[in-house]
Amino acid sequence: MAPLIRLEGLTKRFGETVAADDVTLDILEGELFGLLGASGSGKTTLLRLLGGFETPTAGRVLIDGVDVTALPPYERPTNMVFQSYALFPHMTVAANIAFGLKQARMPKPEADARVEEVMELVKLAELGKRKPSELSGGQRQRVALARALVLRPKVLLLDEPLSALDKKLREHTQFELMRLQRELGITFVIVTHDQDEAMAMCSRIAVMDMGKVIETGTPRAIYERPQCRFVADFIGGANIIDAEPVGPSRVRLPALGVECAVTDSLPAKGWVALRPERISLSHEAPAGGPWPAGQVEAVAFHGDFQLYRVRMDGGVELRVAASNVPGDPKPGERAFLSWPADAPVALSR
Amino acid sequence: MSAATARRRGVLALPWIWLGLFVAAPFVIVLAISLSSAGYGSPPIDFFIGWQNGHPTFNINLDSFELLASDQLYIRGFLNSIAIAGLTTLLCLLVGYPMAYVMARAPARLQPLLVMLVILPFWTSSLIRVYAWIGILKENGLLNGLLLHLGLISQPLVILNTPIAVQIGMVYAYLPFLVLPLYATLQKLDWTLLEAAADLGAKPWSAFFRVTLPLSWPGTLAGALLVFVPASGEYLIPELLGSSTLPMISTVLWTEFFGNRDWPMASLIAVMLLLVLAIPLLFLRGGQATAGRV
Numbered sequence: 149m150a151p152l153i154r155l156e157g158l159t160k161r162f163g164e165t166v167a168a169d170d171v172t173l174d175i176l177e178g179e180l181f182g183l184l185g186a187s188g189s190g191k192t193t194l195l196r197l198l199g200g201f202e203t204p205t206a207g208r209v210l211i212d213g214v215d216v217t218a219l220p221p222y223e224r225p226t227n228m229v230f231q232s233y234a235l236f237p238h239m240t241v242a243a244n245i246a247f248g249l250k251q252a253r254m255p256k257p258e259a260d261a262r263v264e265e266v267m268e269l270v271k272l273a274e275l276g277k278r279k280p281s282e283l284s285g286g287q288r289q290r291v292a293l294a295r296a297l298v299l300r301p302k303v304l305l306l307d308e309p310l311s312a313l314d315k316k317l318r319e320h321t322q323f324e325l326m327r328l329q330r331e332l333g334i335t336f337v338i339v340t341h342d343q344d345e346a347m348a349m350c351s352r353i354a355v356m357d358m359g360k361v362i363e364t365g366t367p368r369a370i371y372e373r374p375q376c377r378f379v380a381d382f383i384g385g386a387n388i389i390d391a392e393p394v395g396p397s398r399v400r401l402p403a404l405g406v407e408c409a410v411t412d413s414l415p416a417k418g419w420v421a422l423r424p425e426r427i428s429l430s431h432e433a434p435a436g437g438p439w440p441a442g443q444v445e446a447v448a449f450h451g452d453f454q455l456y457r458v459r460m461d462g463g464v465e466l467r468v469a470a471s472n473v474p475g476d477p478k479p480g481e482r483a484f485l486s487w488p489a490d491a492p493v494a495l496s497r
Numbered sequence: 498m499s500a501a502t503a504r505r506r507g508v509l510a511l512p513w514i515w516l517g518l519f520v521a522a523p524f525v526i527v528l529a530i531s532l533s534s535a536g537y538g539s540p541p542i543d544f545f546i547g548w549q550n551g552h553p554t555f556n557i558n559l560d561s562f563e564l565l566a567s568d569q570l571y572i573r574g575f576l577n578s579i580a581i582a583g584l585t586t587l588l589c590l591l592v593g594y595p596m597a598y599v600m601a602r603a604p605a606r607l608q609p610l611l612v613m614l615v616i617l618p619f620w621t622s623s624l625i626r627v628y629a630w631i632g633i634l635k636e637n638g639l640l641n642g643l644l645l646h647l648g649l650i651s652q653p654l655v656i657l658n659t660p661i662a663v664q665i666g667m668v669y670a671y672l673p674f675l676v677l678p679l680y681a682t683l684q685k686l687d688w689t690l691l692e693a694a695a696d697l698g699a700k701p702w703s704a705f706f707r708v709t710l711p712l713s714w715p716g717t718l719a720g721a722l723l724v725f726v727p728a729s730g731e732y733l734i735p736e737l738l739g740s741s742t743l744p745m746i747s748t749v750l751w752t753e754f755f756g757n758r759d760w761p762m763a764s765l766i767a768v769m770l771l772l773v774l775a776i777p778l779l780f781l782r783g784g785q786a787t788a789g790r791v
Contacts, residue, residue, distance in 0.1 A: 222695050228693070234689040235693075251697060299697065
């Protein structure tokens with residue numbers, strides 16, 4: 149299947165800064181695609197290049213096989229939910245939603261029906277006569293969503309759609325967005341800095357840093373098999389430990405003084421990524437050792453788990469996320485670390 | 498009443514005291530003069546309330562009212578003033594809106610400079626600036642010299658002492674009063690709204706008429722009033738650039754006051770001018786208060 153969106157060597161420079169650096173990316177029809185990165189990573193620039201709000205310095209944007217690089221926003225089959233929502237303050241909710249239909253000169257009865265339908269869809273019925281200033285944050289977000297969806301775009305662009313909502317509403321809205329995407333079958337491209345959000349919602353994620361797409365994949369693939377240190381660290385904050393190959397799928401960890409199995413063979417010196425929640429902590433040395441040991445430096449209670457900081461005998465500090473640890477190690481006490489054979493992920497870059 | 502409440506009321510009373518002393522009281526005096534008769538004393542009026550034999554006497558004189566209603570001069574003066582002020586407002590809008598828009602969209606570091614440039618002419622006396630226009634517009638002035646030099650005209654244009662010269666001078670003098678409030682409004686406009694409009698299919702002009710213009714309405718109205726109201730009573734520019742070719746209410750008022758020493762008539766004209774300007778303003782304010790409640 150040909151991709152719905154294709155970015156080819158897309159580059160955007162603002163003076164000295166390169167906000168998008170030679171990005172090549174395919175997004176398939178019906179995906180809920182996430183652009184994930186820290187602030188300044190270029191994810192919003194990429195979204196704005198897709199929407200037509202920025203002109204690329206180099207490269208092309210194709211949507212449904214059509215080169216839209218030179219097209220202004222009003223001629224693109226995309227619609228955007230802005231981070232600030234950008235609702236028109238002088239118009240009612242219904243007029244906001246009908247804005248695009250009126251612009252397209254749709255006959256009023258038909259437009260009214262469409263507006264009503266989409267307000268039903270995002271659960272805004274009864275609020276049509278209000279002004280944006282009379283709405284809650286969650287309601288405003290739904291108006292912004294309805295205003296874009298009513299035009300039935302090929303692609304819906306969402307710029308940090310949940311960032312202005314409080315935590316409880318955020319989770320609810322996540323599910324709402326996923327439901328809408330499934331029901332409408334519209335391709336969503338969503339920008340977020342929140343990796344949990346991206347993991348929870350997206351069918352695929354592109355992790356961005358310094359204007360480049362570092363890695364693309366399903367949330368599971370990116371989480372379980374990151375390809376590089378940046379992604380391993382950015383997603384879920386894995387422990388990154390120096391490693392040197394000692395055989396097929398086996399490495400030595402000099403800093404910990406142990407050998408262990410890894411997912412892939414390392415061709416040369418590299419690293420392993422070890423997720424905090426895959427490490428077990430115990431007072432007694434577990435079987436199958438030797439296992440590294442260290443001194444617990446701090447314990448932070450997170451509700452469903454505790455986060456331990458352990459200073460290993462070799463000097464490095466590792467993070468361990470565990471619940472119900474036998475013996476409940478306290479700061480200052482010694483503990484052994486162990487992990488299942490498939491936990492360490494080999495990283496060569 | 499606590500000291501804080503008293504202090505607060507004192508502060509709130511200040512603008513009212515100001516208005517009372519410098520607006521309401523002079524207005525009442527002018528109104529009183531308009532009801533009196535012209536006299537030969539100094540000031541040249543016989544006040545309509547007098548005191549004779551221990552009784553107050555009233556001698557209200559309504560001659561000025563009759564004259565104002567019957568003599569075409571005054572009505573024409575009013576109409577000319579309103580027409581010129583209206584045209585000035587319109588032209589200022591046509592020139593000033595794009596100016597304010599460009600200023601508001603200019604890079605943030607340039608904006609203080611641009612505002613400065615708009616205000617800069619105020620640092621020279623307006624009298625001198627109007628005189629300067631005489632030098633530009635007169636028959637052997639700068640403008641005609643330039644146009645002749647460029648070969649665009651073969652005969653010097655007669656501009657000075659025509660309504661066109663008055664209009665040019667008025668637009669020049671009042672432009673900043675429109676640009677500044679409009680700039681202040683446009684500067685606060687969230688430009689993301691225009692991106693949103695474009696995203697929803699609006700071409701730039703359409704986005705302007707559906708988003709920018711309605712949202713800048715308060716500033717546009719404020720600017721237009723700041724031009725229209727003082728322009729209606731403008732004396733200096735029509736006198737210097739128009740040489741009274743066209744009777745304006747301000748020049749009529751001047752003649753009544755200094756030429757004819759008819760203070761009651763001059764006062765009546767002043768009162769009428771105020772009413773003509775204030776009544777529509779009150780309606781506008783009412784409309785704006787309604788519109789503001791959104």
